[in-house]
Amino acid sequence: MTNNDWFSKFSTSLSSMAGKPATFVIAVALVVVWAISGPMFHFSDTWQLVINTSTTIVTFLMVFLIQNTQNRDTAAMQIKLDELIRALDGAHNALLDLEELNEKELTRFRRRYEQLAEDARNALRSGGVDTDSPFIDESDDDDEGSRRDNDSARRHTKRP
Known part of the structure; x- marks a missing residue:
């Protein structure tokens, strides 16, 4: 298995998991736990930095994972549409690679x-x-x- 295959499978799995309701519930629960813990840490700068850093890191990494999955999905959809255009009698083959x-x-x-x-x-x-x-x-x-x-x-x- 090449690095690209591994990354493709990993990004697809992670993107799929990120879109599930349970993942959203977990994220909300973590934010609630962080908010409830505020008084224990006296709403300190460190307490605020934890949520800011965590969300920035997760967002930064998810952008690349989701973009990878989206790029592959879009490429596959373009190929399928190209095949439909090619196969249909009377369709205009000049439309095959419009994205280019x-x-x-x-x-x-x-x-x-x-x-x-x-x-x-x-x-x-x-x-x-x-x-x-x-x-x-x-x-x-x-x-x-x-x-x-x-x-x-x-x-x-x-x-x-």
Whole structure:
């Protein structure tokens, strides 16, 4: 077992335990015990330092453990979504690795899909259907591409 495998299993287990109600109850109990012990220690600086240091250390370590688990979960989810896109007939394979694009490219795709959603809602309001796989144009500024998409949407809109 490599160090990465060990750390992955450890972080997954610890993250899972940290999210359980019993862990929360234990944390609350520790804070209550600390608060109750205040009068015994005359609410001293050392007494306050114990809770401050403890919570800082736990928070610091948990950030890395949870981030490791989140990174692996996100990567696995991206692979699953990529497989669904790849396997679906009519899906746009250009969407397979969107997470690798820069912000400008993502914004262009997002605008196009927001427009498709708006068109679909309008089609539903008009008594049409919203099931279509229109052409995705490379440029959201291309009027001809938008016209093709709208024409395609109209052709595929079924009226009762």
